[in-house]
Amino acid sequence: MCGIVGYIGTKAATDVLVDGLRKLEYRGYDSAGISIFEDSKIQVVKAKGRLDNLENKITSLGKPLGTVGIGHTRWATHGEPSDVNSHPHGNERVTIVHNGIIENYLQLKEKLVEKGYKFLSETDTEVVAVLLDYYYNGNPVETISTVIKNLKGSYALGIMFQDCQDKIFAVRKDSPLIVGIGEGENFIASDIPAILKYTRSYYLLEENEIAVIEKDKIDIVDTDGDPIQKEIFTATWDIEAAEKGGYPHFMLKEIYEQPTAITNTVSPRIINGAPDFGIKALTDEILKSFKRIWIVACGTAMHAGMVGKSVIEQLARVPVEVDIASEFRYRKPILNPDDDLVIIISQSGETADTLAALRLAKEQGVHTLAVVNVVGSSIAREANSVIYTWAGPEIAVASTKAYTVQLSVMYLFAIKMASVKGLIDEKETAKLCDDLLALPAKIEEVLQNADNCKFVASKFQNAHDIFFIGRGLDYSLSLEGSLKLKEISYIHSDAYAAGELKHGTISLITTDMPVVAIATQSHLFEKMISNIKEVRTRGAKVLLICKKGTERQADLSEYVIEIPDYNEYFSPILTAVPLQMFAYYTSVLRGCDVDKPRNLAKSVTVE
Structure with missing residues (x-):
């Protein structure tokens, strides 16, 4: 604060x-x-x-x-x-x-x-x-x-x-x-x-x-x-x-720093085609012993945890619960010191609610793993184990590169867990690691599409309300995209699992309610088409974010932002970038102070 x-x-x-x-x-x-x-x-x-x-x-x-x-x-x-x-x-x-x-x-x-x-x-x-x-x-x-x-x-x-x-x-x-x-x-x-x-x-x-x-x-x-x-x-x-280094805002600079930040976080931790965190307290045997994982964080870090939940459960088949740190300790969670791991995610390593959750877990004898950016921060010092994200300083209040490096660590952890449990073999482990290492180059491709993001932002800049919808991994990205937009542009924004619209929220859809539809998962694309048509029928203008080359009907959306056609498992990292740029340019066009949004501060050190 x-x-x-x-x-x-x-x-x-x-x-x-x-x-x-x-x-x-x-x-x-x-x-x-x-x-x-x-x-x-x-x-x-x-x-x-x-x-x-x-x-x-x-x-x-x-x-x-x-x-x-x-x-x-x-x-x-x-x-x-x-x-x-x-x-x-x-x-x-x-x-x-x-x-x-x-x-x-x-x-x-x-x-x-x-x-x-x-x-x-x-x-x-x-x-x-x-x-x-x-x-x-x-x-x-x-x-x-x-x-x-x-x-x-x-x-x-x-x-x-x-x-x-x-x-x-x-x-x-x-x-x-x-x-x-x-x-x-x-x-x-x-x-x-x-x-x-x-x-x-x-x-x-x-x-x-x-x-x-x-x-x-x-x-x-x-x-x-x-x-x-x-x-x-x-x-x-x-x-x-x-320093800004010639960029008009820290946020834009930090968006463009993401390829380097991800490389710095991932590359040193992949050795001989497999993840290696070098943490003595988390041997392969100990990792295999965990029967449940808790991910505790706030805001953007919590959204990274939601993606982490999906990828860990998909690959490692270990149940994961994601908790908002400010709620975690007050609901008296049932923690098992023999079977549970608590992962604490925080950019600053000083987030008050997250630090309190860490201390609660330690009091109950549960192993705690911190994923933080700031070396020597309180959470880093107090956790049993720590993974530093090495993103460098993040000055803008709206988190960008801290989020994508947190996602990268979640992927590395999921791959590691699946590997030690024998659920993926050496060949598949190496392939996933290679795909993760290649992501920075794919992000560079996304960054080259900045003008299209700016153009789309100009069409949405005067909106009073916006909905973000998605399914699966894309729903987690909807939450982060919505948060980015509302915190710096002051446009009221909400995110929903697309299948839930018909259970009440669709009553808010009108011709004045734009919808950002994220649809990067091919096995869910047909379902998303149905949800998009439901909001289109009620007059919503739609921005579709999808993979390049996706077959879609011409009347599915007014605007499209494409990400490279790549391993869908890693699409959240790629999708995050245009969502950040959409929020950034919308805010700039509205004349907002991008780096210092009202009522907010970077590091939340009070409850």
Whole structure:
């Protein structure tokens, strides 16, 4: 959700913070603010809206001059977006920035009001700032330790104390925070892109570890003040990977990066014609022993899990349940530690609901396998086993390449499971792996058809509602296509299993209701023709997405987008690309902010 950055060094802190917030704005853009030590005082500038508003305010008021500061870009939870509710929060003694949700803030606030404190904002964050002031005893580490023992919920905090102007402090629980290691300067940040311009080396803070950061020194201690030795991590990609590279939007850049991302994910994991994850805890014997698989994820990752369910069940004949992470632990799932595997999928590796589901599975003794993109993320560190997707940074809020690499891992896993169980022989295993390796070239063919996607988008850009329909694997793609369109274009969109239309939903079909029909599965194509004709009869204009060379009646649709005629088993990966481009161009033509859709943020680190 929110983005945090902090700097201490010799550079102008305002410039470093604003630059870092620009890299983190995908995490929230309801408001932004900075606190700087200037002339022995804490100077705060904050503004509602995009980061440009903050920069304009800094220019009009005069740039705070100092080399120590913290900054924040907000995705609002408690309190509407406003200057007052913007971070940082605090007073003349302490100022903080916060990512997360303090669940017991009302109880804490009532106690502090009784003690004479007054509050200016509606936020839970201000309660933490006031609590720090209340408990402050001149020792920042002791004070922070006392405060966090009183907090329930999630937090990543950047903190400055008035009487410690050569230090910034940081602590986290259930929200991501890293400490960047520079030369004569150091940093804190919610994510690596904020500091890549200055350093690629960083520490990962574990829960309730407290970082004491000076320009030439970093100490990390526990809540008793005892020092902790930390491993230094190195970012595997550079600043150019987190820039647009000449594309008008990050989303379009990331769509075009998919062939490379899939190659990077798949190629190293196919050895001698068979999948090899190199995970010691998941030997062939252990994989064969699993009698049921759970796939738990949110949003786009959950849609990847739905495809995973289909392909694992088809190939490996192991029953798979897909659960929305936010529902999984609250329905008290019946997990068997001897027979079950829980696969957790998350791009960021910090998704709060997904992390909670992972912890529930581990508490019940079930083996957990994480499929994540961010090395060293919370989910990656806590899972029993991990498969990194190696997609590189994904900045656009709408996920594209993260989705297709997650699909690629699902396919690899299905092939591996089927192989170790003896359900496919070496020849078939090698053929499936070869087909998976050849997919990037096929995606390049799809990308060459971008103009047709743009043309079709121009015909749908003024729609108020759109339906996506499909069967089998295509139904899972319908869900993802619908999500992509609605989240960035703001067109109301729903996806349905095509055979279910007649059970109620077809009552909504009118001449004003366009339908996107995905029909790439030949064994279901005749059924899809019937469903398409049902909506056509009621006046719907249809966009058909199908394989090149598919025989179809001329009156089946007004518009067609074709994908290469290829192994239908892998069609979801190919079909995802034109759906992404259709959503992208529709959004652009409607004048929407593609990379920063309203009310959304990239990494959902609160429940």
